[in-house]
Amino acid sequence: MSRLRDDAAGARMSQTIGRLVGPERLVGLGFRYWLKGFRTGDISCWEKAWCAYSSTLGEAAARSAVTDLSCWVRSINRHAQRDLEVALVDCESFCRDECIAIEMISACQHNACPAMRACAFALLGCSMIEEVVHGAESFAATMRSADQILPPSFAHCSSLLAMRPASTLPQ
Numbered sequence: 001m002s003r004l005r006d007d008a009a010g011a012r013m014s015q016t017i018g019r020l021v022g023p024e025r026l027v028g029l030g031f032r033y034w035l036k037g038f039r040t041g042d043i044s045c046w047e048k049a050w051c052a053y054s055s056t057l058g059e060a061a062a063r064s065a066v067t068d069l070s071c072w073v074r075s076i077n078r079h080a081q082r083d084l085e086v087a088l089v090d091c092e093s094f095c096r097d098e099c100i101a102i103e104m105i106s107a108c109q110h111n112a113c114p115a116m117r118a119c120a121f122a123l124l125g126c127s128m129i130e131e132v133v134h135g136a137e138s139f140a141a142t143m144r145s146a147d148q149i150l151p152p153s154f155a156h157c158s159s160l161l162a163m164r165p166a167s168t169l170p171q
Helices: 008-017 020-042 043-057 058-079 094-109 112-125 130-145 150-158 158-162
Strands: none
Touching: 020 043, 020 058, 020 094, 020 130, 020 150, 043 058, 043 094, 058 112, 094 112, 094 130
């Protein structure tokens, strides 16, 4: 099972990615808070996610969005074969894995299937992506129905370019 990296190196990396706003920030924070909640059992992480979503979407839409967010992140947590990195709870910017999660939802919303699948492979570190893909598609559709549409620029998987190769063999 993969471990959560929550250290100074992860915080430094998050500073290099930059700050996001709007729907992409909501997706990134939801991913961070929900994954931390799964990993630590700290209910305050889930409460932070609920507050972020309900204050932006209203309670009815937030209920659906947080339900789909939970299913998506749970499937990522269950199938990940590598250490997933998330920034500190109160960090203002996002690390590489958080950006890949954001890009995955953007790719779903903009029907960029190869990019979405590449994001799933990158997050999981394995080929068992179908449950994660299904969860991402449901969450992306729910966010779209709540008028939370991510910009298409996130559908190009630019965060994947910063990743080390999965194999130690020369490319």
